[in-house]
Amino acid sequence: MLTFVQDVDPYTDATNDKALQAQMRELVCYIWDNYLQLYDSAPEIFLMGVGNAYLGVKMLLISRGKSMQIHLPFPYFPYPHH
Numbered sequence: 091m092l093t094f095v096q097d098v099d100p101y102t103d104a105t106n107d108k109a110l111q112a113q114m115r116e117l118v119c120y121i122w123d124n125y126l127q128l129y130d131s132a133p134e135i136f137l138m139g140v141g142n143a144y145l146g147v148k149m150l151l152i153s154r155g156k157s158m159q160i161h162l163p164f165p166y167f168p169y170p171h172h
Contacts, residue, residue, distance in 0.1 A: 110142075115149040122154055 105113070126135055139147035 111145065111149060114142075114146045115153055118146045118150040119153050122150055 129135070137147050137150070139145070
């Protein structure tokens with residue numbers, strides 16, 4: 091039984107790319123600054139993103155990459171963004 095008429099909507103509007111990028115940057119930089127970066131004793135931190143999560147890793151590297159020591163264990167081939 092439906093409680094509200096709007097409950098029949100099958101989906102929500104998609105977030106535009108710029109808004110998603112800004113939200114992702116804010117989230118991953120917050121997690122990096124307040125949690126991950128604090129572990130100086132950790133010799134390596136592995137980041138992996140698939141699908142939309144790839145955008146989060148990309149935004150973190152763009153925003154904080156200069157302060158990170160980055161080692162890629164494999165050739166880097168950026169995923170083509172459509």
